[in-house]
Amino acid sequence: xxxxxxxxxxxxxxxxxxxxxxxxxxxxxxxxxxxxxxxxxxxxxxxxxxxxxxxxxxxxxxxxxxxxxxxxxxxxxxxxxxxxxxxxxxxxxxxxxxxxxxxxxxxxxxxxxxxxxxxxxxxxxxxxxxxxxxxxxxxxxxxxxxxxxxxxxxxxxxxxxxxxxxxxxxxxxxxxxxxxxxxxxxxxxxxxxxxxxxxxxxxxxxxxxxxxxxxxxxxxxxxxxxxxxxxxxxxxxxxxxxxxxxxxxxxxxxxxxxxxxxxxxxxxxxxxxxxxxxxxxxxxxxxxxxxxxxxxxxxxxxxxxxxxxxxxxxxxxxxxxxxxxxxxxxxxxxxxxxxxxxxxxxxxxxxxxxxxxxxxxxxxxxxxxxxxxxxxxxxxxxxxxxxxxxxxx
Amino acid sequence: xxxxxxxxxxxxxxxxxxxxxxxxxxxxxxxxxxxxxxxxxxxxxxxxxxxxxxxxxxxxxxxxxxxxxxxxxxxxxxxxxxxxxxxxxxxxxxxxxxxxxxxxxxxxxxxxxxxxxxxxxxxxxxxxxxxxxxxxxxxxxxxxxxxxxxxxxxxxxxxxxxxxxxxxxxxxxxxxxxxxxxxxxxxxxxxxxxxxxxxxxxxxxxxxxxxxxxxxxxxxxxxxxxxxxxxxxxxxxxxxxxxxxxxxxxxxxxxxxxxxxxxxxxxxxxxxxxxxxxxxxxxxxxxxxxxxxxxxxxxxxxxxxxxxxxxxxxxxxxxxxxxxxxxxxxxxxxxxxxxxxxxxxxxxxxxxxxxxxxxxxxxxxxxxxxxxxxxxxxxxxxxx
Numbered sequence: 001x002x003x004x005x006x007x008x009x010x011x012x013x014x015x016x017x018x019x020x021x022x023x024x025x026x027x028x029x030x031x032x033x034x035x036x037x038x039x040x041x042x043x044x045x046x047x048x049x050x051x052x053x054x055x056x057x058x059x060x061x062x063x064x065x066x067x068x069x070x071x072x073x074x075x076x077x078x079x080x081x082x083x084x085x086x087x088x089x090x091x092x093x094x095x096x097x098x099x100x101x102x103x104x105x106x107x108x109x110x111x112x113x114x115x116x117x118x119x120x121x122x123x124x125x126x127x128x129x130x131x132x133x134x135x136x137x138x139x140x141x142x143x144x145x146x147x148x149x150x151x152x153x154x155x156x157x158x159x160x161x162x163x164x165x166x167x168x169x170x171x172x173x174x175x176x177x178x179x180x181x182x183x184x185x186x187x188x189x190x191x192x193x194x195x196x197x198x199x200x201x202x203x204x205x206x207x208x209x210x211x212x213x214x215x216x217x218x219x220x221x222x223x224x225x226x227x228x229x230x231x232x233x234x235x236x237x238x239x240x241x242x243x244x245x246x247x248x249x250x251x252x253x254x255x256x257x258x259x260x261x262x263x264x265x266x267x268x269x270x271x272x273x274x275x276x277x278x279x280x281x282x283x284x285x286x287x288x289x290x291x292x293x294x295x296x297x298x299x300x301x302x303x304x305x306x307x308x309x310x311x312x313x314x315x316x317x318x319x320x321x322x323x324x325x326x327x328x329x330x331x332x333x334x335x336x337x338x339x340x341x342x343x344x345x346x347x348x349x350x351x352x353x354x355x356x357x358x359x360x361x362x363x364x365x366x367x368x369x370x371x372x373x374x375x376x377x378x379x380x381x382x383x384x385x386x387x388x389x390x391x392x393x
Numbered sequence: 394x395x396x397x398x399x400x401x402x403x404x405x406x407x408x409x410x411x412x413x414x415x416x417x418x419x420x421x422x423x424x425x426x427x428x429x430x431x432x433x434x435x436x437x438x439x440x441x442x443x444x445x446x447x448x449x450x451x452x453x454x455x456x457x458x459x460x461x462x463x464x465x466x467x468x469x470x471x472x473x474x475x476x477x478x479x480x481x482x483x484x485x486x487x488x489x490x491x492x493x494x495x496x497x498x499x500x501x502x503x504x505x506x507x508x509x510x511x512x513x514x515x516x517x518x519x520x521x522x523x524x525x526x527x528x529x530x531x532x533x534x535x536x537x538x539x540x541x542x543x544x545x546x547x548x549x550x551x552x553x554x555x556x557x558x559x560x561x562x563x564x565x566x567x568x569x570x571x572x573x574x575x576x577x578x579x580x581x582x583x584x585x586x587x588x589x590x591x592x593x594x595x596x597x598x599x600x601x602x603x604x605x606x607x608x609x610x611x612x613x614x615x616x617x618x619x620x621x622x623x624x625x626x627x628x629x630x631x632x633x634x635x636x637x638x639x640x641x642x643x644x645x646x647x648x649x650x651x652x653x654x655x656x657x658x659x660x661x662x663x664x665x666x667x668x669x670x671x672x673x674x675x676x677x678x679x680x681x682x683x684x685x686x687x688x689x690x691x692x693x694x695x696x697x698x699x700x701x702x703x704x705x706x707x708x709x710x711x712x713x714x715x716x717x718x719x720x721x722x723x724x725x726x727x728x729x730x731x732x733x734x735x736x737x738x739x740x741x742x743x744x745x746x747x748x749x750x751x752x753x754x755x756x757x758x759x760x761x762x763x764x765x766x767x768x769x770x771x772x773x774x775x776x777x
Contacts, residue, residue: 001402001462002395003695009394072394284764288719291689291712291767298688305396319681380674387673391653391680 003298005076013076020084023049032085035361037209040123040165046087047120057094057118061102064110065118071307075300082253090162093117093124096241097170100188104229104237113190127157127171127191127215128238135381137172138182138235142217144173144189146224146231151175151189153197153220159375163200163213166193172234186234190226197221205371207364208347242377243317249376250324252297258331259290266338276338289330296323315390318382325372325379332366339363396691398466406466408443413474419742425477431599432478432555441510446484451492454504460698461635465691468636472643475745477598479513479552481640485633486551487514490560494577494617494625503558503579515556517547517603518626522569525758527626529570532605534563534578539612541565541578543586543605553601554591557582561603566620575623577616584608596749627703631710634757635693638717641753642690645683645720648728648746652676655732672731679727682720689713707770711763717753718760725750 005013028046031038050056058074060066069077081089089095098117101110116122133140142155153173163169169191176185191198197220203212229237266286269276276282303316336343339359346364348355373379387393398406417436425433440446448463450456457463464485471480488507491500491514506512523529532545543563553559559580567574580587586608591601617625653676656667666672693713700706725747729736736743758766 001398001465001691001695003692005394280765283768284761287764287767288715291715292685294692294712295685295688295716298692299684301394302396302688302691305394319684323681323685383674383677384670386677386680387670391673391676393653393656393667393673393676 003301005072009072009076012073013080016077016080017084019053020080020086023053024084024086025049028087029085032087034358035365037211038087040162043087043090043165044120044123047089050089051119056089056120057098059095060098060114060118064098064102064114071304075304079253079256082251082255083257084253085257090123092126092161092166092170093120093122096126097124097168097190100170100228100237100241103240104188104233106225108225109190109228122167123162123165125160125163125166125169125193125215127160127169129159130156131158135378137238138186140172140174140186142171142173144175144187144222146175149224151222151224151227153189153191153217153222155217157215157217158203158212160200160213160215161211163193163215164202164210169193169215170228172238175231175234183235185232186238187231188228188234188237189222190228191217191220191222195220195222205368207368209364209368249317249321250296250300251328252293252300252324255293255324255327255331256297258328258335259293262286262331262335262338265335269338269340282334282338285330285334289327289334292323292330293327296320296327299323315386318377318385321376322373322379322382328372329369332362332369336362336366398462402463402466405444405448405463406470409445409467409470412439412443413470413476417474417476422475422477422745426597430555431593431597436476437478437513438510440478440480441508445480446488446510447508449484449492450488450504450508451500454500455508456504461632461639461694462698464636465639465694468639469643469646472640472645472749473647475597475644475647475742475749479515479555479598481633481637482516482550482552482556483507483514485636486516486629487556487558487560489629489632490516490577490616490625491579493629494622499579499616512557513552513555514558514560515550515553515601516629517550517553517559517561518630519548519550520546521548525762526570527630528572528575528623530562530564530575531569532561532563534565534576536565536612537609540609541612541615543578543580543608543610545605547603549594550601550603552599553589553603554599559584559603560616561605562622562626572623574620575626576619577622577626578610579614579616580608580610584610594752596752597745624703627707628697630757631706632697634710634714635690635697637753637756638686638690638693638713641717641721641750642683642687644746644750644753645679645686645724648724648743648750649676649679649683651743651746652679652728652731655735659733666731675727675731679724682723686717686720689716704770708767711758711767711770714758714763715760715767718755718763721750721754725754 028042047056054067057065058067058069058077062068094117098114101113128137130140130142142153142157144151144153171189171191172186173189174185175187197218199216201214202210203214204210263277266277266282267275271279300320339362342359343363345360347360416439445467447456448459452458488504491503503512507514518527520531522531532543532547534541534543561578561580563576563578564574565576586606588604589601591599594600656672656676657665659666690713693710696706696709700709728743729747732743735741738744
């Protein structure tokens with residue numbers, strides 16, 4: 001038993017780390033450090049840097065630009081990016097639509113879309129959830145009616161992350177009859193966001209940020225050539241995609257960086273004349289969090305070791321999502337607590353001459369991170385998955 | 394990175410699991426529990442014959458030269474079967490102290506007998522006022538000619554009721570909580586001037602309290618240099634803590650498996666109770682706690698074998714014990730709760746697993762103790 005990386009893996013890690021040190025633009029890293037939101041151009045700038053390096057889609061097959069990294073190398077790469085403070089890679093094209101097209105797309109769809117996703121020419125978003133279909137995704141109502149060589153799509157999607165930046169949306173729509181089993185009448189469409197009849201309306205969250213949207217479809221014409229897989233086979237595509245969506249939710253590198261920041265921050269705050277980090281009540285919470293993160297990183301490596309041995313990932317992914325998001329949330333909560341009364345100011349009225357933007361960002365961030373246990377399959381849904389898939393309940 | 398056991402470790406693990414599955418069933422264990430000594434000589438001899446008592450002994454004293462990782466699957470099997478025999482006190486505590494602190498003659502005298510199963514050991518370190526502080530030693534040892542005179546008391550000596558030989562830590566110099574001045578002595582169970590009070594603990598294993606009044610032990614009974622035993626004691630307790638974490642993982646595995654089985658078979662309102670989401674989600678959290686505990690037990694065992702820096706070793710072991718203590722509590726309580734009234738009864742093994750997990754949560758320090766130790770070790774690490 002050896003919990004350390006092999007010499008080859010360490011060389012790989014050092015290569016990635018050194019490259020990030022030289023190629024991650026300081027202004028992007030500083031936005032991460034300041035808990036700031038990224039513009040479309042900033043997100044794409046980082047995408048383009050990785051695409052030029054050939055590291056943007058490691059898991060794709062070689063013919064489409066993948067680079068044969070094994071699960072351990074992909075994990076190391078993602079963790080190093082997170083730890084270094086690189087902007088998040090928007091997953092909708094790279095990790096969702098891309099793998100779906102590789103698995104189910106026609107030759108024309110692959111040839112057209114995959115290079116554009118790889119190079120970051122198109123910004124993608126995901127049209128899954130609807131007002132009445134959250135955890136019960138298969139109950140979706142957005143309807144696509146066949147009319148010659150195109151579908152006419154009418155309905156509404158919601159929680160659509162970054163739809164206001166997007167050029168394209170992939171959507172689950174209902175093409176079947178009302179009396180069918182609800183999973184059977186669903187199809188998977190690729191829709192150009194510039195098509196007439198599409199309206200995007202922002203959903204501002206409680207931290208004041210604009211990440212998600214409602215997307216309305218009013219008789220939107222979509223060529224049948226933009227349907228992926230057979231008509232009515234959308235649920236098969238959706239299930240395939242969901243297993244991809246949950247691959248990288250532990251976010252251990254990011255949490256390790258945040259834990260270090262929390263320690264530094266708590267060491268600077270004072271309580272009873274001593275550094276807050278020495279306060280037993282605060283320190284115990286911090287230690288339990290650090291232990292939980294250590295345990296999760298080893299659990300993650302154990303699963304990777306099994307993957308490398310040829311096992312297919314199953315319900316373990318759900319476990320990583322549950323614990324990983326709980327840790328992320330606890331980090332934001334302790335950071336807010338560490339600021340004490342200074343966590344209350346939110347935004348300056350007028351000119352911010354002497355206003356501490358950093359502490360002002362902590363409470364909104366805490367509020368924002370409540371999303372992590374809700375999105376990508378709520379943590380309750382993840383527990384259902386484990387109960388069903390691995391415990392047989 | 395490799396989480397697999399070596400082939401030798403796998404074979405050993407399989408042989409232990411085969412043995413407990415065949416000869417250490419819950420019924421067999423219940424008979425041992427009801428016997429006056431609370432342990433089985435036949436089972437102990439079987440452990441010796443399987444080589445389990447010699448895994449972590451040096452090769453020159455009939456051992457296999459292994460470490461904590463080599464003992465990991467054995468401890469897990471012991472936890473799963475709720476083995477009552479004093480494996481932890483003898484193999485993980487007493488013998489390890491002799492390995493780490495003893496001279497050649499002491500090793501030759503004691504360790505081959507341990508390997509052969511003819512000598513059981515116990516480590517007497519806890520005192521009424523010590524709580525989990527290993528440096529808090531009040532029991533006095535004064536040099537008198539060719540002897541040391543021991544006066545004082547020890548509490549909760551694990552396995553003490555059936556031990557042939559005690560390793561006793563005593564103060565030869567300094568104040569009660571001072572790091573210097575602590576010495577180890579090898580003391581025979583029939584030592585004149587030593588009174589023993591034997592008892593059972595909640596988990597069914599046996600232990601004892603010891604009282605020393607003018608007990609004269611020969612100077613040759615000193616194990617290691619006088620006054621300098623604390624580092625070896627700390628290393629040994631870390632070793633045993635890592636392995637009790639592995640034992641806990643085995644006990645958690647049983648508790649979770651039997652609870653899952655119960656959820657699938659017990660019916661109420663015409664359906665298996667496992668169809669209720671409120672119970673499913675609690676079961677899932679128990680399984681996650683077990684997986685996280687397994688990760689931390691592995692980390693602790695690897696570190697006690699390979700980490701030379703005692704501060705880093707302490708941090709890894711304390712981190713593991715924090716996680717294991719929390720998980721012991723969660724899984725023991727929930728496994729009983731999900732069994733309903735049946736989980737409370739003597740006749741179901743899960744109630745015995747509850748008792749062992751409850752004891753392990755506090756053995757060698759509860760979560761609060763290790764939270765404090767982890768933080769202060771962090772200070773030391775940063776200060777250097």
